[in-house]
Amino acid sequence: MTPQPVVRVRDLTKTYGRTTALHGVSFDLEPGETLGLLGPNGAGKSTTIEILEGHRDRTGGEALVLGTDPRHGGLDWKARIGIVLQTSAEQGTSTVREQVAHMAALYPRSRDVDEVVAAVGLEAQASTRVRALSGGQRRRVDVALGIVGDPELLFLDEPTTGFDPEARRRFWDLIRSLSGDGTSILLTTHYLDEAAQLSDRVAVVTEGRVVAEGRPDEIGSAAARTPLVRWSDAGGRHEERTADPGGLVARLHGAGAELRDLEVVRPSLEDVYLELVAEAATS
Template sequence: MTAIQVRGLRKSYHGVAAVDGVDLDIRQGEVFALLGPNGAGKTTTVEILEGHRRRDDGQVSVLGADPGSAGRAWRARIGIVLQTANDAAELTVRESVRHFAGYYPAPADADEVIEQVGLTAKAGTRVKALSGGQRRRLDVALGVVGRPELVFLDEPTTGFDPEARRQFWDLIRGLAAGGTTILLTTHYLDEAEALADRVAVIAGGRIVAEGTPSTLGGRSTAKATVSWIGPEGRQTMLTDTPTALIAELSQGRELPELTVTRPSLEDTYLELIGEKR
């Protein structure tokens, strides 16, 4: 059951390829993170999937339809949470959600959505008086009030403090648990690792790696770094068999400050995009 299928997607601007043959498969009900540096083709790809930008070539199916020609019924099945949004700042939270609900044929109850995103206490507050984190929660409320099957989240926690980010993560997990497919773009690697079932890295207009956060780019099979304090100071060794190495090194003695690490998602990501710079 595929929510998004892309084959050979291409888009150029003034003869320069922004998206150069992208293939993607996103399953229904999964959280999929699309990662990449600025200028890699991430935004263009997502805008094509949303139906907001025309492609030059390739096949694209989103919820079984071509977003380039799909109509209003299809648009009612998707939700979009932009990185920045302009709205009527004088409206209250409840007024905003009810207003957006009117765009959809079978919207959710506005007060239930407000409760779902944790804004019940702010339902009567004007939008201009909300904090940054509360504003993003409202953005999600506006994006899901139409009961979408698929939600696009563009850099949802930019500018959040750590506590607000983790509260927002709980909100996203709740949407995913309800069966909503989520396509997430983010520059925060810990966010992708915490939320995504699968991730893809785009660089130079192409997908350079795809997999689960734990296996992306061969993370799960990469050599481990074993480090400890020896007679001559900090010692470090790379190995495919860290348990055997530790047993050999210890020989019944302690290895002070022993650590065993494999490449982090950030390490892997930076190596992947570095290959395309």
């Protein structure tokens, strides 16, 4: 039998008085998959996530998380879910290990505390009070708290905001290892390179609608994904979009052109994303 999606969303709507935040959002998250939910501020990402976590009621449509309507999810259901919010871990007097151990005790099935602390790269800081950690280290505590209950599904909301580049890449390695262990992950991020690195698929949400969904290298129009070749010669500066940039460069050289400043620009996920958002704003 085909496994059921970990998250199934169909025609999800949410209104606040006369304001509609979600206009029929639909997507699936498959077992063991990482789905990047992308969109500008106010697009409806946070509203969608809060509905799926059971923290906000929907106005219409269908939402199933681990086979359960989030509105009716009990303690057993919540124990199967890990949540890493945008806000950092509390900065109290407890140590890293104490805080993770306290969270582990709340779950019927939890991971080994010391293994979790090591997995997030805080083994050397296990006896350090959380308030004494750097911002990036506190964020790792957030992740430890989110995964110590051994969740089947992990919600990551802007997980690397404020990270320096080195800390972000270490965090990416951690998320890849969780995904490799079979954890299903729903990720929201404003960093498009992060989404491209971590996501098996992405869904772009803008103005409360999903405007594109698919692998990071397949969303958007064919034109938006077509490489751009730029060069200079005696006639000035030129550029041309082509699906065969190598062939174009070979033809230019074959024609005897003296090329300068030659570059082949392959559109990134960010390029395609910005075009999708711009198109949605004018449609």
